[in-house]
Amino acid sequence: AQSVSQHNHHVILSEAASLELGCNYSYGGTVNLFWYVQYPGQHLQLLLKYFSGDPLVKGIKGFEAEFIKSKFSFNLRKPSVQWSDTAEYFCAVNFNNAGNMLTFGGGTRLMVKP
């Protein structure tokens, strides 16, 4: 079955540290890829998305993600995190054979210590 995996469930970093959150999916066909962020008590907001073209995509707030097709991965990165990045991050994939449906990973809860 098609699935999305986020292997890091909890990450704790100090401010200014670099961040990389992993996202892998199981599907050999065409995909559309998304990262969403959920700040405490808020709804999910789109960070960035990839559909085609340059596999390195830049999103809001200094985040970027790289699509590596051979590894079925779409990892999220940020060179220097801030306390305000404390949130839960969700990777989501639209598999090409699933219409408009999104499959979400289990989420990664990031805590940034000031």
Add this chain to the structure above:
Amino acid sequence: NAGVTQTPKFQVLKTGQSMTLQCAQDMNHEYMSWYRQDPGMGLRLIHYSVGAGITDQGEVPNGYNVSRSTTEDFPLRLLSAAPSQTSVYFCASKKGGTNQPQHFGDGTRLSIL
């Protein structure tokens, strides 16, 4: 522009009660969906709709009903609440097209005693 509006924000029910979670969007989006969010499991799709009068089941549809009589509204009904349905529920909408992002409501936190 209100976006996606969910009501209520919080609700406590007793086992066996029924209720409807409301969702409305003012962006004229064709596609609407309901998710439940549980710790460590991300968001799981309950039901979705690709347009007025059309609904379909997602990953975890049991115990829930939906209808889509208008483009704007997509209510989720719990027929007979069970403790396993304690969760945070999110409604989302999007334009048609697989490369369009979802827009989420603020969520409804539901507890079933």
